[in-house]
Amino acid sequence: MKNICRLLCVLILCAYFTLQAAAFDYRDNGYALSEDGKQRVAIPKPYTVKTVIKEFGGSQTTLNSPQDLFLSETGEYYIADTENDRIIKLDSDFQFIAEFTQADDSALSKPTGVFVDNVGDLWVADSGNARIVHLDEQGKYIEKFVKPESDLLYNVTSFVPTKIAINPINNYLYIIMGKQFMMLDAANQFKGYVGANQIGINFFNWMVQNFASEELKFQLTKVEPPSYSNFMMTEDGRVVAVGMSSNSRISIINTVGSNIYPSGNYGEVAYEDDGTPINPLFVDVTIDDNQIISVIEQNSKFIYQYDFEGQLICFFGGEGLSAGFFGMPSSIVSDKQGNLVVLDSMLNQIQVFQPTEFISLVHNAIVQYNAGFYEESMASWDRVKEKDSTYGLSRNFIGKIRMKNGQYTEALEDFRLSGDKVNYGKTFESLRYQFLQKYFYVIVISAAVLFILLALLIKKSRKFISNLQAKLWKQ
Amino acid sequence: MKWLQYGFMILFHPIEIFYLIKRDRKNIPWMVSLFTLAIAVLIKTLTVYTVNYTVASKSAEQANALWELGMVVVPLLLWVVASYALMTIMGGESTFKETLTISTYSLVPYILFTPLVIIISQVLSTSEAGFFNTLQNLLIVWMLILLFVGFKESNGLGFGAAIWRAFLSLIVMVLIAATFLLIFALGSQIVIFVQELTSEINYYLR
Numbered sequence A: 001m002k003n004i005c006r007l008l009c010v011l012i013l014c015a016y017f018t019l020q021a022a023a024f025d026y027r028d029n030g031y032a033l034s035e036d037g038k039q040r041v042a043i044p045k046p047y048t049v050k051t052v053i054k055e056f057g058g059s060q061t062t063l064n065s066p067q068d069l070f071l072s073e074t075g076e077y078y079i080a081d082t083e084n085d086r087i088i089k090l091d092s093d094f095q096f097i098a099e100f101t102q103a104d105d106s107a108l109s110k111p112t113g114v115f116v117d118n119v120g121d122l123w124v125a126d127s128g129n130a131r132i133v134h135l136d137e138q139g140k141y142i143e144k145f146v147k148p149e150s151d152l153l154y155n156v157t158s159f160v161p162t163k164i165a166i167n168p169i170n171n172y173l174y175i176i177m178g179k180q181f182m183m184l185d186a187a188n189q190f191k192g193y194v195g196a197n198q199i200g201i202n203f204f205n206w207m208v209q210n211f212a213s214e215e216l217k218f219q220l221t222k223v224e225p226p227s228y229s230n231f232m233m234t235e236d237g238r239v240v241a242v243g244m245s246s247n248s249r250i251s252i253i254n255t256v257g258s259n260i261y262p263s264g265n266y267g268e269v270a271y272e273d274d275g276t277p278i279n280p281l282f283v284d285v286t287i288d289d290n291q292i293i294s295v296i297e298q299n300s301k302f303i304y305q306y307d308f309e310g311q312l313i314c315f316f317g318g319e320g321l322s323a324g325f326f327g328m329p330s331s332i333v334s335d336k337q338g339n340l341v342v343l344d345s346m347l348n349q350i351q352v353f354q355p356t357e358f359i360s361l362v363h364n365a366i367v368q369y370n371a372g373f374y375e376e377s378m379a380s381w382d383r384v385k386e387k388d389s390t391y392g393l394s395r396n397f398i399g400k401i402r403m404k405n406g407q408y409t410e411a412l413e414d415f416r417l418s419g420d421k422v423n424y425g426k427t428f429e430s431l432r433y434q435f436l437q438k439y440f441y442v443i444v445i446s447a448a449v450l451f452i453l454l455a456l457l458i459k460k461s462r463k464f465i466s467n468l469q470a471k472l473w474k475q
Numbered sequence B: 001m002k003w004l005q006y007g008f009m010i011l012f013h014p015i016e017i018f019y020l021i022k023r024d025r026k027n028i029p030w031m032v033s034l035f036t037l038a039i040a041v042l043i044k045t046l047t048v049y050t051v052n053y054t055v056a057s058k059s060a061e062q063a064n065a066l067w068e069l070g071m072v073v074v075p076l077l078l079w080v081v082a083s084y085a086l087m088t089i090m091g092g093e094s095t096f097k098e099t100l101t102i103s104t105y106s107l108v109p110y111i112l113f114t115p116l117v118i119i120i121s122q123v124l125s126t127s128e129a130g131f132f133n134t135l136q137n138l139l140i141v142w143m144l145i146l147l148f149v150g151f152k153e154s155n156g157l158g159f160g161a162a163i164w165r166a167f168l169s170l171i172v173m174v175l176i177a178a179t180f181l182l183i184f185a186l187g188s189q190i191v192i193f194v195q196e197l198t199s200e201i202n203y204y205l206r
Helices: A002-025 A203-211 A214-220 A355-369 A375-388 A392-405 A408-415 A421-438 A440-474 B002-009 B016-022 B030-050 B064-089 B096-105 B110-122 B127-154 B159-205
Strands: A030-033 A040-043 A047-053 A066-072 A077-082 A086-090 A096-100 A109-117 A124-127 A131-136 A141-145 A161-166 A173-177 A180-184 A188-194 A228-233 A238-241 A250-253 A282-287 A293-297 A302-306 A312-317 A329-334 A338-342 A347-354
Touching: A002 A086, A030 A124, A030 A392, A077 A109, A077 A124, A086 A109, A124 A161, A131 A161, A161 A228, A161 B002, A173 A228, A173 A347, A180 A228, A180 A250, A180 B016, A203 A214, A228 A282, A238 A282, A293 A329, A312 A355, A338 A392, A347 A355, A355 A392, A375 A392, A392 A408, A408 A421, A421 A440, A421 B127, A440 B002, A440 B016, B002 B016, B016 B096, B030 B064, B030 B096, B030 B110, B064 B096, B064 B159, B110 B127, B127 B159
Parallel strands: A109 A161, A282 A329
Antiparallel strands: A030 A040, A030 A312, A047 A347, A066 A077, A077 A086, A086 A096, A109 A124, A124 A131, A131 A141, A161 A173, A173 A180, A180 A188, A228 A238, A238 A250, A282 A293, A293 A302, A302 A312, A329 A338, A338 A347
């Protein structure tokens, strides 16, 4: 009897601990934010891990703190294996093809960025050697780019490029150096900053321009360009960049240099124990064929996904060692099948995330909506709602479709529940206009009657007020 | 009844009504100011729940009735206490009850016209929220003017002197608020100290 009791106790304890462990580690879902953006809401899992790759070929079998992953147009993956001082090339199944360690007569040193142009040539941000090297497909050295000579770069002491790409439209070399985002031309000349902020004329600037001394002017008007951490070049020459400026952490810069992505607070602000806010730190971004933007946030180790209008679709991941979690995600690309490939610089591995049925439906519905197929989009959103009836984005899109179909009353409710005040206002205006059209004569007549009554009331009340005044004085 | 009539007439002849209240100050019932304050709080809270969603600054889910109460009562009482305290030492004429009554009567336009503003808000859209805010601000300005006029009349001050003393009252308000904050901070420190002490003693005794 005693033994049975003991056995039972042990069993219960075991079960308890395993359950607890499971409860701790088993976060098998993604997240969205509540309509006020303050709370996380669990949604069905958006992505499942298809494969985890830890072993790569070449002189070293594993990676060491890799900083960049690039997917070429022909489907090969390139990894900047930073601490191993090499670039490796993998085929679309992540099988080793080649490795590049030399450029000219000197070896690569701490490469942090890699890019392959449409000819197949390789461009490496060779940070340790303060240069950018251009290699051909076989890895033969062609040319290098060093610090450009320009008066505008007076505060640039050391030239350490971290990320590079070539714009297929103007053929400039786009580089991120430190936190600055700039362009170089083929002759190694500085061509200006990318996505620089506009310096408007305000009272302060005007005062400085007119009254400050030269030294003071130099100190006061030194406006720094906004800081960027990484970017991705699309095929049509647009730049999708992430950075640390508070109101445009994600921006899409078109070929004339203006940001066409809505500004807003992307990511989540975390707080330290003493209440100090920690702003999200986006380190890499990718945009897929459906114009869905995925970014890596390195403080929380989550991947946030936004649509082209800046609406949060989902976020997933988090810190952890098991598959589906990240040690220190450093780079992300999306392949042609819609998978997300994430490079982890702490666990030295690549994880391939496959979209689940749920998130594929969501993407599909967004694409259909953007293309103008509202009926089809509505059907897709209904299927999304079957899977998760509380998903806020589906409510918002259903509201938009209903607004386009003229079902204003239903749309109002959808927008109120999804917290979309702008569209609520638009729907309200349409509804008000409809109402005005329908009851125009009634409204005009009642307004006239009301006006006459009011005039009479005012006339009468004059007397009433003066009587009351006299009465109060007498008391 | 007479006090309700005063409340109505504040809209048209505030200076006379303030004078009449002053004349009557021996028998002002406490209920008058309490009732006015209660209605003002009620109106302020109802605004959050009934205003059109397009112009609402916060949703009804976020609203906190206690906070709305504090937003009306605390500034008003601070003003009453500060101006009364200041005027007792600077040659004022009004009693505390009189100051309180006159100050709460200044809320009457806010009380009477906020329902109208809420009704107007029902036909306003998001882009017209500025109009709604202007209406609300106008009511607040009206209230502030009445407060000032009441302060001036009840103490029998000239315009310049009233402005100077009102400014001083504002400083006194800030001082009182700062004192309360200080007391609160020190009090919480003492509470934390006692808590830590008891936990230490508990640990020692164990």
